[in-house]
Each structure stands twice: as C-alpha cells, then as structure tokens.
Amino acid sequence: MRIYERGDFQGQMMEFFDDCPNTYDRFRFHDIHSCNVSDGHWMFYEEPNYRGRQYYLRSGEYRRYNDWGASSARIGSFRRVHHKF
Numbered sequence: 001m002r003i004y005e006r007g008d009f010q011g012q013m014m015e016f017f018d019d020c021p022n023t024y025d026r027f028r029f030h031d032i033h034s035c036n037v038s039d040g041h042w043m044f045y046e047e048p049n050y051r052g053r054q055y056y057l058r059s060g061e062y063r064r065y066n067d068w069g070a071s072s073a074r075i076g077s078f079r080r081v082h083h084k085f
Contacts, residue, residue, distance in 0.1 A: 001042055001057075001078075007033040007064040019079035022048040031073035035062050041081040044068065048076040056081070 005011035005027075012029070020026050032044070037059050046052035055068045055075075065073040 001038065001040075002036045003027065003032045004034045005029050005031070009034050009036065009061075009063070016078075019077075021050065021077050023075055023077060024048070030076075031065075032075040033065055033073045035068075036060075037062070041083070042078055043081055044070075044075045045077045045079075046070075046072075046074055050077050050079060052076065 001017075002009075002013055002015045004013050011033075012027075014027055023032065024030055035057070037057050039059065041059070042057045043050075044055040044057060053070075055070055057068050062068050
C-alpha cells in the first residue's frame, strides 16, 4: 500500500507492507490524503495503536480521504486485514 500526504497521489509518498501502530512515527504526518492499495485489504484507524473510528480499504485507488468514507484525513494507525478460511 502506498500512502500520500496530499490528495490525488501528490506530495510525499511511503510504501507499506505491514502494520503501522503510529503513522506519525513512520510517516511524519498526521494526515493521509490519498492512498493506493495494490494488494490485500487494510484497516485505517483515526487514532494511534488501532483505536478510534475504523475504515476498511480493499484493493484500489483512493484519490482523497472521503473515498474511503472518512470526514477527515486524520489517520493514526493502520494494519493489514488477514482473512481466515
């Protein structure tokens, strides 16, 4: 998954393959304005340590934070969703 500091995949970008308990510690920004989920499913959380409002993201492009249903770009943590069959 690639996250961006601005909408439409602009600004600083970072790529993640695993869980991130605190986006500020890794990304140096409190807000994620767009992202590209190239593989798997991810859960975004408004607060660090997987707390607060949750947003479920499937593979696809999210040009702005309201594309994943958020009313704010504030994302404090995220993790990969592992499906068990």
